[in-house]
Amino acid sequence: MIIEIKFILILAAVLLLLGLILSYLSTLADKKENSAEKRIEMLLPGINCGQCGFPGCSAYAKALSEKKAAPNLCRPAGADVAKQLGAMIGNTNASYEDYEEQLFSPRLVAYIHENSCTGCGKCKRKCPVDAIAGILKEPHMVDPDICIGCDECINTCPEKCIEKIRLDHDLSHFNWNIHSVQIKTGS
Structure with missing residues (x-):
């Protein structure tokens, strides 16, 4: 009976510790959600088509946040999102075309x-x-x-x-x- 109570107490302590670790990791993830890269990725359509020249929206968002890519490369997002991306990263010199003519026919x-x-x-x-x-x-x-x-x-x-x-x-x-x-x- 005492062994079972010790087991339950140890298991409860381990689960409490695991809960605290997961809670801490969750707060770290929330901080990353507010990063410029995540805000940029939220603007992108998320279809990971690669038309921007990067292997998916996350890679393009990372390149944009590091100012290694132009804000007007995502054709499915269109000109309006490209303007928002340009304003977000401080690039207002890019040309913003409407690519809908190429996407829809x-x-x-x-x-x-x-x-x-x-x-x-x-x-x-x-x-x-x-x-x-x-x-x-x-x-x-x-x-x-x-x-x-x-x-x-x-x-x-x-x-x-x-x-x-x-x-x-x-x-x-x-x-x-x-x-x-x-x-x-x-x-």
Whole structure:
């Protein structure tokens, strides 16, 4: 019985000591969370694509915090985040481009204004991908998921009721064939 009580007391002391050590390590981690590197990493998208030339967002954040990289290298984050990163590290000389044209395609698709469309069908016949639907003498519609934005319908329409509109960005229009990834050593 005494051996069991000693075992329980020793186990409780070991667990208490382990709890204190873990608590201390947690406070160290909290201090690192407030570091410039972690604040920069929180701004990055976290997809670790390597398009910046570094092997992941952490490596790019570290290079930025050490001022060894430009703030405008992360294409998925876009120009707004690049400006925030530039302000955070004190680099306002970098150019901030919007890389969405490279990341999302198609960006523009045809849109038919129904109130102006007479339903002549010329656009439907000219569309190379059959993205236009409708019957004669009734307004036609364009399926934005099929449209490739080739302008054939716009050039053919006698009513001039077709224009190009910009699609909202979503993963169905993401360009998965991005080949401009170069990994740097980070030194």
